Structures are given as structure tokens and as C-alpha cells.
């Protein structure tokens with residue numbers, strides 16, 4: 121695993137060849153790496169995949185020259201744990217009816233979603249370099265186009281061909297994703313489907329009033345097919361959450377709203393996986409996992425600084441960031 125990670129970070133790993141026309145044009149050709157197929161990943165492997173995701177985030181932001189660094193880096197472990205261990209999904213069949221649904225509400229952290237989807241094989245990693253470019257499918261806030269082709273809709277759920285495979289919703293305006301997730305969870309229940317719904321949110325986002333109506337509603341409707349994952353990284357766009365509009369105690373607030381609450385270290389793969397599995401077993405209503413994370417995780421000069429909320433690294437900073445990731449902030453030396 122160390123070798124795999126070192127090779128990937130130094131760029132000397134054997135590269136997937138991206139030669140076909142479809143791939144060059146970023147078609148829907150799938151890129152599921154053999155290493156992910158039929159495989160139960162160990163926690164160590166998932167941690168390494170999270171580091172690869174962080175590397176892609178840095179490269180994407182460098183190329184785009186704009187975008188958000190802190191949130192995506194902070195949530196890489198949670199995304200890797202969900203997608204590579206718990207989530208019921210199939211990158212070869214993005215519209216598989218039995219798939220679990222992942223709704224991203226804090227749309228600005230989409231680089232971590234895009235990098236995770238590409239690592240799973242939903243689309244080519246080369247497409248990641250188009251982040252925020254005109255005409256790219258990878259917009260700075262995710263864009264999801266519902267189809268108006270009702271005939272096709274029956275066959276292919278509601279996925280439009282121009283959508284990023286694996287993406288389920290548009291996001292960007294904070295506070296709205298939970299309502300989308302609740303709508304989907306409600307529809308699944310009404311149709312007696314077993315699919316599970318995960319919704320990513322952030323701590324700064326909790327300051328949006330719409331959420332609190334949605335929290336009341338989901339608990340009242342006992343939506344036990346819904347888990348929200350909150351990035352509790354302590355920062356928002358213009359400072360530290362507790363200095364701007366304090367949120368604590370988040371645990372007590374959710375308990376008083378009748379939610380099933382967990383608060384975990386969002387960088388411990390084993391804990392994240394165990395908690396996701398536990399939340400799924402809770403039958404009385406919706407669950408919330410408050411993920412305590414470090415914004416800018418594993419890039420020393422970015423960690424815990426709100427100024428990195430919405431800033432990309434420049435060339436020199438990207439090099440330093442990749443060095444940090446390669447050596448886990450100097451703790452390891454790769455040959």
C-alpha cells in the first residue's frame with residue numbers, strides 16, 4: 121500500500137492510458153480500476169485512497185485557479201470511507217435503481233465529490249482538470265440536469281446525458297440539499313424501496329434557517345432511510361463559526377429535534393465506517409453524524425485557517441501541498 125501511494129503521488133505509477141476518442145471528449149466511458157472491483161478495501165487502503173483524492177483536489181484547484189481548498193481536503197476521509205466501504209453503488213451503472221443516493225448540500229466542496237467519483241471510476245481522472253472551465257461538466261458548484269425525456273426517464277431514472285455520472289443533485293445555495301434529500305428519502309419510502317440516502321452538509325451551512333424546518337420535518341416523518349454527514353470543521357467563509365454565529369451545542373440541538381446523533385473523528389476510517397453502519401441500523405428515525413474534521417487536512421500551511429475556505433493554491437503552494445501529502449507532513453519519507 122505504501123508503494124502504491126508513493127507511486128501515485130510521485131506520478132510514477134503505471135498510468136491508465138486515455139487514448140480513445142470518447143475518453144478524450146470526456147464521454148461516459150467508465151474507468152473502474154481493477155483494484156476497486158469486487159474488492160473489500162482495508163482501512164489502510166481507504167486511508168491511502170483518501171490521500172490520492174486530496175492529491176487530485178490540489179491538482180484540480182491549481183489548474184482551475186479558483187475554488188475551495190479547506191472543506192474538500194477536510195472531508196476526503198469521510199468521502200473515501202463512504203464510497204469505498206459502505207455505499208451501495210455501481211460506477212459501471214451510475215443509474216442503477218438500487219443504488220443509495222448521495223446528496224451534496226454544501227456544493228462548494230464538490231472537488232472532493234468529483235475526485236472521489238473519478239477515483240471510483242465514474243469518469244476519467246483527466247476530466248478532473250476541467251474543473252470550473254466553460255462548458256465543463258465539473259462546475260464550481262455541481263449542476264444536475266433533470267431530463268424532460270419522460271420515455272427514457274422510466275428506463276434511466278432522471279439522469280440527463282450531460283450530467284456527471286454519479287451526481288444526484290444541483291447545489292451551491294446553502295441550506296437546500298437537506299430538503300432535496302428529504303424529498304428523495306420520502307419518495308423512496310412511499311415506493312417501499314430499501315435505498316438509503318446520505319446528505320453532506322457543513323457547519324456554516326447550519327446557520328441557514330431552512331435547515332431547521334427540514335430537521336423538524338425529517339424527525340417527525342421518521343425518515344430512517346436518511347443519514348446526514350455534517351462537516352464540523354469550525355470554519356466558514358469569513359472566520360471561525362463560534363466567533364461568527366456560535367452553533368454549539370450541535371449534539372444537544374439535534375437530540376432535542378429527536379435525531380439519532382453521533383459525533384466522531386472525521387479522519388478515522390474505522391470509526392467513520394462503523395458509525396455509518398450503525399446509523400443505517402437505527403430504525404426509529406433519521407441520523408446525523410457530526411464529523412469533527414480539520415479544514416485543509418494534511419496540508420500543513422492550510423490547516424485550520426478560514427482564509428483557505430475559498431482559495432486555491434498557487435504553483436509553489438501546490439508543490440508544497442503535494443510534498444506534504446506525499447510525506448504526510450514530513451512524517452514519512454518515500455524512496
Ligand SMILES: Cc1ncc(C[n+]2csc(CCOP(=O)(O)OP(=O)(O)O)c2C)c(N)n1
Nearest residue numbers: 191292293294322323324325355356357429
Ligand atoms: C444561501 C447561501 N448563502 C451564502 C453562500 C456563500 N457561501 C459559500 S460557502 C459559505 C460558508 C459556509 O460555511 P462552511 O460550509 O462551513 O464553509 P467551509 O467549512 O467549507 O469553509 C458561504 C457563506 C451560499 N453558497 N449560499
Ligand SMILES: [Mg+2]
Nearest residue numbers: 323324355356
Ligand atoms: Mg465549515
